[in-house]
Amino acid sequence: MLKLKHIPVKSFGENIAYIHRDCSFYKVDDVNKVTKLEIHKGGRTIYAFLQIIAEEGVLALDEIGLNDDAFKSLDMSEGTEVHVGLAAPSLSTSALRKKISGEILTSGEYAAIINDIAAGRYSKMDIAAFLVACSSSMSSTELVSFTEALVAKKILHWDEKNMVVDHHCLGGVPGNKTDLIVLAITAAYGLPIAKSCIHSLTSCSGVADTMGVMAEVNLNAAKFQKLVRANNGAIVNYEAMEETKVNHLLHDVRSQLGINQNELVMASILAMMISTGVSHLVLDIPVGPHARIHSTNEAIRIRKQVEYIGDMLGLSIDVVTTDGSEPIGNGIGAVLEARDVMKILRNKEDAPADLREKSLFLAGRVLEFDAQLRGGQGYAVAKEILESGRAFEAFQKIVNAQGAKEVPSVGAYVREVVAPYDGVVKTINNDIISKIGIYSGATQCLGSGVDLQKKSGDRVHAGEVLYTIYSCNSADFDVVSQLVEHDSGYQIEAD
Amino acid sequence: MLKLKHIPVKSFGENIAYIHRDCSFYKVDDVNKVTKLEIHKGGRTIYAFLQIIAEEGVLALDEIGLNDDAFKSLDMSEGTEVHVGLAAPSLSTSALRKKISGEILTSGEYAAIINDIAAGRYSKMDIAAFLVACSSSMSSTELVSFTEALVAKKILHWDEKNMVVDHHCLGGVPGNKTDLIVLAITAAYGLPIAKSCIHSLTSCSGVADTMGVMAEVNLNAAKFQKLVRANNGAIVNYEAMEETKVNHLLHDVRSQLGINQNELVMASILAMMISTGVSHLVLDIPVGPHARIHSTNEAIRIRKQVEYIGDMLGLSIDVVTTDGSEPIGNGIGAVLEARDVMKILRNKEDAPADLREKSLFLAGRVLEFDAQLRGGQGYAVAKEILESGRAFEAFQKIVNAQGAKEVPSVGAYVREVVAPYDGVVKTINNDIISKIGIYSGATQCLGSGVDLQKKSGDRVHAGEVLYTIYSCNSADFDVVSQLVEHDSGYQIEAD
Numbered sequence: 001m002l003k004l005k006h007i008p009v010k011s012f013g014e015n016i017a018y019i020h021r022d023c024s025f026y027k028v029d030d031v032n033k034v035t036k037l038e039i040h041k042g043g044r045t046i047y048a049f050l051q052i053i054a055e056e057g058v059l060a061l062d063e064i065g066l067n068d069d070a071f072k073s074l075d076m077s078e079g080t081e082v083h084v085g086l087a088a089p090s091l092s093t094s095a096l097r098k099k100i101s102g103e104i105l106t107s108g109e110y111a112a113i114i115n116d117i118a119a120g121r122y123s124k125m126d127i128a129a130f131l132v133a134c135s136s137s138m139s140s141t142e143l144v145s146f147t148e149a150l151v152a153k154k155i156l157h158w159d160e161k162n163m164v165v166d167h168h169c170l171g172g173v174p175g176n177k178t179d180l181i182v183l184a185i186t187a188a189y190g191l192p193i194a195k196s197c198i199h200s201l202t203s204c205s206g207v208a209d210t211m212g213v214m215a216e217v218n219l220n221a222a223k224f225q226k227l228v229r230a231n232n233g234a235i236v237n238y239e240a241m242e243e244t245k246v247n248h249l250l251h252d253v254r255s256q257l258g259i260n261q262n263e264l265v266m267a268s269i270l271a272m273m274i275s276t277g278v279s280h281l282v283l284d285i286p287v288g289p290h291a292r293i294h295s296t297n298e299a300i301r302i303r304k305q306v307e308y309i310g311d312m313l314g315l316s317i318d319v320v321t322t323d324g325s326e327p328i329g330n331g332i333g334a335v336l337e338a339r340d341v342m343k344i345l346r347n348k349e350d351a352p353a354d355l356r357e358k359s360l361f362l363a364g365r366v367l368e369f370d371a372q373l374r375g376g377q378g379y380a381v382a383k384e385i386l387e388s389g390r391a392f393e394a395f396q397k398i399v400n401a402q403g404a405k406e407v408p409s410v411g412a413y414v415r416e417v418v419a420p421y422d423g424v425v426k427t428i429n430n431d432i433i434s435k436i437g438i439y440s441g442a443t444q445c446l447g448s449g450v451d452l453q454k455k456s457g458d459r460v461h462a463g464e465v466l467y468t469i470y471s472c473n474s475a476d477f478d479v480v481s482q483l484v485e486h487d488s489g490y491q492i493e494a495d
Numbered sequence: 496m497l498k499l500k501h502i503p504v505k506s507f508g509e510n511i512a513y514i515h516r517d518c519s520f521y522k523v524d525d526v527n528k529v530t531k532l533e534i535h536k537g538g539r540t541i542y543a544f545l546q547i548i549a550e551e552g553v554l555a556l557d558e559i560g561l562n563d564d565a566f567k568s569l570d571m572s573e574g575t576e577v578h579v580g581l582a583a584p585s586l587s588t589s590a591l592r593k594k595i596s597g598e599i600l601t602s603g604e605y606a607a608i609i610n611d612i613a614a615g616r617y618s619k620m621d622i623a624a625f626l627v628a629c630s631s632s633m634s635s636t637e638l639v640s641f642t643e644a645l646v647a648k649k650i651l652h653w654d655e656k657n658m659v660v661d662h663h664c665l666g667g668v669p670g671n672k673t674d675l676i677v678l679a680i681t682a683a684y685g686l687p688i689a690k691s692c693i694h695s696l697t698s699c700s701g702v703a704d705t706m707g708v709m710a711e712v713n714l715n716a717a718k719f720q721k722l723v724r725a726n727n728g729a730i731v732n733y734e735a736m737e738e739t740k741v742n743h744l745l746h747d748v749r750s751q752l753g754i755n756q757n758e759l760v761m762a763s764i765l766a767m768m769i770s771t772g773v774s775h776l777v778l779d780i781p782v783g784p785h786a787r788i789h790s791t792n793e794a795i796r797i798r799k800q801v802e803y804i805g806d807m808l809g810l811s812i813d814v815v816t817t818d819g820s821e822p823i824g825n826g827i828g829a830v831l832e833a834r835d836v837m838k839i840l841r842n843k844e845d846a847p848a849d850l851r852e853k854s855l856f857l858a859g860r861v862l863e864f865d866a867q868l869r870g871g872q873g874y875a876v877a878k879e880i881l882e883s884g885r886a887f888e889a890f891q892k893i894v895n896a897q898g899a900k901e902v903p904s905v906g907a908y909v910r911e912v913v914a915p916y917d918g919v920v921k922t923i924n925n926d927i928i929s930k931i932g933i934y935s936g937a938t939q940c941l942g943s944g945v946d947l948q949k950k951s952g953d954r955v956h957a958g959e960v961l962y963t964i965y966s967c968n969s970a971d972f973d974v975v976s977q978l979v980e981h982d983s984g985y986q987i988e989a990d
Contacts, residue, residue: 008549009513012530018504035507054503058553086970088977097753100627125619129752132595132624136631257624258592475581482583 004080007058007065013252015048015073015120017084018058018065036087036121039064039074046074047087047120073120092116096126099133107145114149118246127253135261140305143263144312150271151313155221155243156194158277164194164228166276167366168269169284170262170302171203172292174434175329175452177337178284179207180235181344181359181391186366187233188385188394193366194228195235196272198247201255204437204449208237209334210341213446216403224276231397238272247271262292262302270309280316280369284362286324290430296321318365322358326428326456329355333442333449333470335410345392354455360386411440411447411470413477417484419460423492428456432489433467439483440469441476448472454490466490499575502553502560508747510543510568510615512579513553513560531582531616534559534569541569542582542615568615587611591621594628602640609644613741622748630756635800638758639807645766646808650716650738651689653772659689659723661771662861663764664779665757665797666698667787669929670824670947672832673779674702675730676839676854676886681861682728683880683889688861689723690730691767693742696750699932699944703732704829705836708941711898719771726892733767742766755787757797765804775811775864779857781819785925791816813860817853821923821951824850828937828944828965830905840887849950855881906935906942906965908972912979914955918987923951927984928962934978935964936971943967949985961985 007018017037035050048070059065064084066074076082095109105113113130116122122130138146158164167182179197186193197207197217211217218240219227227234239248247268254264273281283306285299286292293299303319310317329340329352343351344359363385364378373381385391433450441448452467454460466488471477502513512532530545543565554560559579561569571577590604600608608625611617617625633641653659662677674692681688692702692712706712713735714722722729734743742763749759768776778801780794781787788794798814805812824835824847838846839854858880859873868876880886928945936943947962949955961983966972 010547010549012546051507052505054505055553058550086974088974093753100630100752100754101756102631123619125623125748125751128620128623129627129754132627133631135595136597136628253620256620257595258588259595259624261596479581479583 001081002064002084003060003062004074004076004078004082005059005063005065006071006078007067009067011067011069013069013249014124015046015070016051016067017048017070018051018053018067020059020061020063021052021054023061036123038085038087039066039082041076041080041082044074044076046070049123087121090116090121096130096133100129102133102137104139104142105145107148110142110145110149114152114246117249122249124253127249128257131250131253131257131259131264135259135264138263140308143267143305144309147267147271147274147309148313150247150267151275152246153275154277155241155275156225156277162192163279163369164192164277165280165366165369166193166195166273166278167282167284167362168273170265170269170286170292172430173286173288173324174204174327174430174437175332175337175340175355176286176327176358177207177210177329177341178355178359178362180211180341180395181356181386182363182366183233183235183398184345184391184395185359185363185382185385187231187398188390189367189381190232191367191370192228193233194224194276194278195233196238196276197235198238198251198272200443201251202258202260203434204332204442205334205337207235209446210337211235212237213334213338213405213407215399215405219402227398227401231394231401233394233398234402235398238276243275260292265292266302266306266309270306270313270315274313274315278315281310281318282362282365283317283319285319285321287321288323288325288430291324293324318369320362320365322361324430327430327433327452328358330452331449332433332437332452333440334446335408336449336451336470338407345386345395347387347389408447410449411445411472413471413474415469415477415481415484416465417467417469417488419462419464419466419492421462421492421494423460423494425454425456425458425460425466426491426493428452429489429491432487436469436480436484436489439476439480440471441473441480445472445476448476460492496576497559497579498555498557499569499571499573499577500554500558500560501566501573502562504562506562506564508564508744509619510541510565511546511562512543512565513546513548513562515554515556515558516547516549518556531618533580533582534561534577536571536575536577539569539571541565544618582616585611585616591625591628595624597628597632599634599637600640602643605637605640605644609647609741612744617744619748622744623752626745626748626752626754626759630754630759633758635803638762638800639804642762642766642769642804643808645742645762646770647741648770649772650736650770651720651772657687658774658864659687659772660775660777660861660864661688661690661768661773662777662779662857663768665760665764665781665787667925668781668783668819669699669822669925669932670827670832670835670850671781671822671853672702672705672824672836673850673854673857675706675836675890676851676881677858677861678728678730678893679840679886679890680854680858680877680880682726682893683885684862684876685727686862686865687723688728689719689771689773690728691733691771692730693733693746693767695938696746697753697755698929699827699937700829700832702730704941705832706730707732708829708833708900708902710894710900714897722893722896726889726896728889728893729897730893733771738770757787760787761797761801761804765801765808765810769808769810773810776805776813777857777860778812778814780814780816782816783818783820783925786819788819813864815857815860817856819925822925822928822947823853825947826944827928827932827947828935829941830903831944831946831965833902840881840890842882842884903942905944906940906967908966908969910964910972910976910979911960912962912964912983914957914959914961914985914987916957916987916989918955918989920949920951920953920955920961921986921988923947924984924986927982931964931975931979931984934971934975935966936968936975940967940971943971955987
């Protein structure tokens with residue numbers, strides 16, 4: 001039994017337990033590698049990784065220190081006497097090793113692994129091993145098992161006989177924030193749209209980031225459902241709901257390592273849809289040489305897998321493939337993307353045409369889930385809703401209901417990237433633009449990002465601005481400035 | 496610029512940097528995931544993962560705290576003003592992502608990854624991702640690149656025109672400590688044997704652990720070489736040599752995750768041999784249903800790969816396959832294995848016959864590297880050396896030269912596992928015995944382990960002891976006691 005003490009250290013998702021070097025509990029000399037402790041009292045158990053403190057005055061010999069994460073998840077007051085022991089071998093360890101060896105796991109084994117992750121038994125290293133192993137091979141049946149394990153239990157139930165719709169993109173195209181426009185049009189039309197989204201994973205800005213600059217997206221499940229019912233639409237940061245802790249942990253590791261295999265992306269999107277009770281989904285697969293999916297053949301393979309999972313788990317999915325050859329919209333980064341979205345909803349003349357067109361197309365497909373609507377009429381209806389200002393009104397209602405925020409300004413560190421000679425923009429490389437956006441600081445600071453002034457086919461003169469980079473601090477600005485010297489991402493055909 | 500402070504926290508291989516919540520350097524609100532810092536001064540750079548401290552009195556606002564690992568590797572005194580910035584994107588990040596996606600990497604990319612690991616740029620999570628990705632696919636050419644990257648530069652050069660030999664086992668068989676007997680016989684014969692070994696990775700006791708209970712194995716490169724020259728043999732804990740930091744980091748992660756794919760095992764063994772200047776190697780591949788290699792076909796595939804790497808990197812390798820169907824010797828765990836080895840070297844009657852025979856066979860193969868020795872005579876010569884006591888003398892000389900230690904006693908917590916009924920031992924399952932050994936505490940405490948009293952083919956009576964488990968502390972003992980209830984690892988055919 002050791003006495004609990006809170007050591008206020010933020011370590012970003014890992015539970016750490018500290019004991020003093022001379023603590024009676026454990027002979028420190030024996031500790032030569034990462035050791036997992038089980039800390040429990042009265043039926044409540046957490047797991048934490050042991051670190052040894054030799055600093056005087058921080059911990060007494062009969063105390064166990066817990067960092068922020070661990071202290072919060074044990075949820076007991078300082079001084080409480082808790083039982084501390086070595087964590088017993090985890091049930092899923094052998095399943096994890098099997099997967100690392102390339103074997104096929106059963107649905108029970110996926111469930112065991114996901115359960116252990118939920119219980120905090122996995123370090124980030126363990127989770128990385130699991131995700132990389134899954135990335136290298138997962139059968140369609142395994143994909144169903146994995147998705148099902150991620151869902152675990154549904155967070156939201158909709159008693160309505162009506163459908164609940166959503167739209168999601170497989171990603172890989174910078175700036176592509178059709179989501180908010182589709183949300184607005186669908187809500188204005190009157191189909192309930194329960195939009196889940198997440199923070200950026202490997203891109204500059206996730207939908208949760210972009211919407212997050214305009215309104216509160218960290219809602220709990222009950223509030224989210226209430227708002228969808230009230231306004232025919234709401235948008236939630238999926239991982240803000242406490243039921244989604246596992247997704248959060250997986251997401252963290254994937255984001256840090258850039259693990260983005262299609263199987264994992266599919267499983268996580270579909271699990272998100274199913275657990276929030278969505279019945280009908282439009283899934284957008286952008287195809288392009290520098291999009292996530294490089295060829296139509298690959299898109300078809302993904303479509304089949306997605307449809308299979310949907311059929312097995314009871315989700316109706318309409319898969320559409322779109323042009324993902326270059327960034328969509330002008331802004332890349334939360335604040336800049338929010339600006340684009342608002343220009344479109346307000347029917348401004350300088351609104352980016354590509355983002356507007358794509359949004360109308362996708363919204364049309366969503367609306368066509370409505371049996372009342374004649375096939376092929378979705379686009380026209382969506383366009384009418386947007387042009388009439390009803391989409392804007394619906395969006396304002398959603399924003400206000402969720403708590404409108406003042407949009408921050410763009411970063412103060414500005415760099416313009418110009419055309420080196422006269423010519424025509426031939427291609428814009430998604431990967432490089434995305435990388436420039438990330439190193440501008442867009443994943444950490446909402447106001448950082450890239451604002452494209454030229455698109456493919458545009459004529460440019462030597463010295464004319466191709467795009468502007470915004471950073472919020474000098475550290476990021478220095479890094480991105482170096483990076484952009486190397487390759488601007490634009491290929492310009494000289495006259 | 497922040498002032499350096501040592502925060503004496505042991506975190507087992509990861510550099511941690513602490514800043515105060517209100518530190519001017521970084522707006523903590525922006526930090527939402529693991530952030531890698533670059534800390535440098537005067538050409539010296541280390542990388543560390545950021546954690547935020549809110550505890551008062553630990554860090555001032557203008558200080559940066561470094562944990563034990565980081566402080567030691569920066570090697571500057573407290574109060575030194577150091578530059579702190581975000582780590583610039585690592586050169587090898589894209590290579591790592593490619594490998595995670597299952598692509599084939601060039602030798603330059605392997606070198607970049609290994610360099611970055613050596614520089615401390617990889618977290619354990621990153622290393623795990625790399626190793627699991629390598630486990631899932633690595634071509635023979637990649638295997639050569641990986642091995643070459645691990646060698647980086649040779650630690651030892653032998654000016655002698657003579658060969659320098661070693662013997663290594665691919666592992667997977669509990670108790671199999673032929674290494675020390677082969678060492679003794681080879682040294683007594685007069686062939687210089689530069690024996691490198693490591694601590695246990697996934698087994699109960701590595702050769703470094705077993706030898707470590709009798710003599711000092713943590714030598715530096717110069718001392719190791721001097722001792723090999725003086726006594727025709729010495730044994731070093733490879734990872735104790737400071738030149739092998741990368742291996743140490745990889746080893747740690749592999750050991751914690753149990754990543755043990757053949758490709759990784761081969762690369763690490765061969766890199767160890769090449770970097771220590773070994774010219775001739777006998778590689779033992781035990782084959783058995785519960786060994787690492789399950790079939791002769793698999794062993795042949797491994798042999799071809801090993802021979803290919805050897806040919807490419809200039810190491811002469813004699814691959815032998817041996818019976819790995821059950822544990823070799825009686826003791827499993829460092830102290831118990833050391834006892835077996837000494838019984839054999841002392842020609843005791845109760846010495847385990849299987850371990851003795853196997854050692855003679857392998858020593859014979861090593862001796863036959865000597866061009867003077869007639870083919871097929873190795874075994875007989877080895878046997879003569881062992882029986883004459885010359886092997887024992889050579890071993891004593893080696894032990895004394897390295898600094899003899901008093902062997903600890905076995906653990907005080909004892910449990911006998913008995914036969915449930917009369918019969919004959921049919922099989923002993925390596926995996927289960929190994930697991931029992933590990934949970935007895937053998938990987939943490941030298942005196943823990945399993946002592947087998949019966950082997951396959953032995954008659955047993957109900958209640959007769961099959962094996963004895965020793966643990967050094969009650970925590971381990973409780974865990975192993977539960978485990979052994981479930982499956983003893985012995986299959987007994989009733990009369």
